[in-house]
Amino acid sequence: MLVEEGVSDRPGGAGGTPPRIADQAAVAQSECRGVLVISAHGAYDMCSVKPLAEALDAAAKAHRTVVLDASGITFGDSSLLNLLILTHHETDLRVAAPTRQIRRLLEITGADTFLKVRETVEEAAACH
Template structure:
């Protein structure tokens, strides 16, 4: 449940399957291990098929400990992040590579079909085919606040 990206300071943690109170422990342990060894962690969320609010339990403390990025979330996960307001807290990107590169200067970021500021932005959700990564950019606050 993890791997390294090109940057040796960044640890990628892959999440696969569904996450609820009975299944969150392995992911929480993987994030804890990654945070103990690296200051920058990317959660590859492309394999998450279902997640309830119990997924937020390891994400928020990990975010407080290290610089956490969420990569390639599904529509359902984007919705969970939006409903709970966690999308304003976490940095969300469309790919693992983009999430890892976003620590680099903006000129080094890979090009993405999901341009502009935002997390799980509505325009990206509407234009993307079902079950494709839909998040991009970074928005530190919600619109209208």
């Protein structure tokens, strides 16, 4: 089920060309093993993080455990990192299948030491 879409205002390349379709932010939700899964696709920065923030906020208010399927995130900056930390304080947030860039962001900031990061959505939904 598609929840909401947003488009990043980040320039996609030299000369201020628009972002590629793959970088457009989109958020969807589903369920795995009785746990709510928020799937994020595209690039997330201060201009495009709002739809994901709204989805995670609503999920955190309604569910004790939330899985973020990060396999479709092509870019994330401090705005995304801040959102993950804030959501972690509100609910049992689990980050599933982060892309290489997102995994690196979590590692260099130390966020991977307190966020539950798993290789798959299934693992994240099952972890305790």
